[in-house]
Amino acid sequence: MGNELSNKKMKRRALVGSTFGAVIEWYDFFLYATASALIFPKLFFPDSDPFIATLLSFATFATGFLARPIGAVIFGHYGDRIGRKNALVITLWMMGLSSFLMGLLPTFATIGIWAPILLVILRLIQGIGVGGEWAGSILLSMEWGSEKKKGFMASVPNAGVGAGMLLSSAVVGLCLYISNDSFYTWGWRIPFLASLLLLAAGVIIRNKILETPSFRQVKEVNQVSKMPVLEVLKLYPKQVLYTGLAKFSEHAPFAIFTTFMINYSINNFDVSSEYMVNVNILASVLMCINIPLFGYLSDKVGIKRLYIVGVIATLLFAFPYIGLMNTGVPGIILLATLLSMFPHNIQAGAQPALVAQAFPARLRYSGASLGTQIPAVFAGGIAPMVCTYLIQTTGSIYSIGFYIAFTSVVSLVGTILLKNLSNVSVDSEICKQKMVLKSTEKANA
Numbered sequence: 001m002g003n004e005l006s007n008k009k010m011k012r013r014a015l016v017g018s019t020f021g022a023v024i025e026w027y028d029f030f031l032y033a034t035a036s037a038l039i040f041p042k043l044f045f046p047d048s049d050p051f052i053a054t055l056l057s058f059a060t061f062a063t064g065f066l067a068r069p070i071g072a073v074i075f076g077h078y079g080d081r082i083g084r085k086n087a088l089v090i091t092l093w094m095m096g097l098s099s100f101l102m103g104l105l106p107t108f109a110t111i112g113i114w115a116p117i118l119l120v121i122l123r124l125i126q127g128i129g130v131g132g133e134w135a136g137s138i139l140l141s142m143e144w145g146s147e148k149k150k151g152f153m154a155s156v157p158n159a160g161v162g163a164g165m166l167l168s169s170a171v172v173g174l175c176l177y178i179s180n181d182s183f184y185t186w187g188w189r190i191p192f193l194a195s196l197l198l199l200a201a202g203v204i205i206r207n208k209i210l211e212t213p214s215f216r217q218v219k220e221v222n223q224v225s226k227m228p229v230l231e232v233l234k235l236y237p238k239q240v241l242y243t244g245l246a247k248f249s250e251h252a253p254f255a256i257f258t259t260f261m262i263n264y265s266i267n268n269f270d271v272s273s274e275y276m277v278n279v280n281i282l283a284s285v286l287m288c289i290n291i292p293l294f295g296y297l298s299d300k301v302g303i304k305r306l307y308i309v310g311v312i313a314t315l316l317f318a319f320p321y322i323g324l325m326n327t328g329v330p331g332i333i334l335l336a337t338l339l340s341m342f343p344h345n346i347q348a349g350a351q352p353a354l355v356a357q358a359f360p361a362r363l364r365y366s367g368a369s370l371g372t373q374i375p376a377v378f379a380g381g382i383a384p385m386v387c388t389y390l391i392q393t394t395g396s397i398y399s400i401g402f403y404i405a406f407t408s409v410v411s412l413v414g415t416i417l418l419k420n421l422s423n424v425s426v427d428s429e430i431c432k433q434k435m436v437l438k439s440t441e442k443a444n445a
Helices: 002-038 050-081 084-102 114-142 147-187 189-193 195-206 213-220 228-235 237-268 273-301 303-325 330-356 361-381 383-394 399-417 426-444
Strands: none
Touching (some): 002 147, 050 084, 050 114, 050 228, 084 114, 084 189, 084 195, 114 330, 114 361, 147 303, 147 330, 213 361, 228 361, 237 273, 237 303, 237 330, 237 383, 237 399, 303 330, 303 399, 330 361
16 A cells, blocks of 8 residues: 555656656757747847848757757667666756856857857757657656556656746746846846756756656666667667657647747737747647647547647648738737647647657667657758748748648658557567567678
8 A cells, every 4th residue: 555655656756857857948948949039140140141140040949959869869878778767867957057058158249259159069968958858758757657648647748848938938028028128138148047946946856756667677677778779770760760750740830830930920020029929928828738638638539549630730730820820910920829739739749658659668768769859850950940941932931831731741651650569578579689680691691
């Protein structure tokens, strides 16, 4: 009885700890995303043409995504070697400290070219941290949960994406209001410096969580992989590929909805920075509600089935979304942004469990990290730059609709092909490894 109560307590602690940590890390990540649209073009690339300045700012945004596969390799390895919890404490430190240091950076006017260079270096550190965070946080929660609540338990930390965006948008909005005309002088630094306080709270909470039952079981039977990243690529290369394809329609459109369109609307329509930040705040509130809700529904109707519904909804909404945004009417821009959250949130609710169950427990951290963070470079990472380029070359915002539709088709194919391998035994893996080695030997003969 006492052991059962202890497990329930640890389940709650794992859920809270993984979610709170995810909120902090995504606060840092989205804070940079907002700054890349509002702040950095003016303060770190001031001598450039507005189009070039925006492109350069979004390029530094993309560097965070370029670093995410590195984080996936590093923390995928250690997450499957030393455990989910230990890896996640390190990722938290990396994100928090890099954001805090961004708040201390001198601008281009003070140190010239070194300002954007240092910004890029800190963004790379952020990207490495996020590359290891996402898979670890959902596994920490899901592997402490019950079999029947996989979708829900994995989705709650993913709601940290919305909560982090909400917190970052709210803090930026508050600083815009308080500092007013001084925002570009000192007000923009406050949200970054506040990361240090959040970091301290997150580390304390995560240190109180025990390692997950799934990882402990792998350790007890002495089946911890020595080189999990290489092993998952050798045994399950197709699963890694299909996971990456499945993520496209969740990731790229979200970067468009919440990053690119802020900048585009401010520069092309009669809307203020404050208004677009508030639009993101309302979208974030919706995410915090929707993602756990759709995670819960995925346990009822099927995780893969619900994800496919989200992909198709993204495809169908691509051009209506662009049409609504292109009116330039503030109220309709708000409506379009809120509506865009539903196709995304359906996917975000089902995706964590969909990805986690695509790999066996002993290689799950590595597989989930590689499968989601490598495509992050080609999906969300370059999306704002792709959109900027498409509009510049075609002269039409509707070209973005084709881009969103393309990502949806890619994801539909990947999701259909993705298998559930969560119940694959170690013996089955060993048999498969022998088959892979035999086929390799025959090919080399």
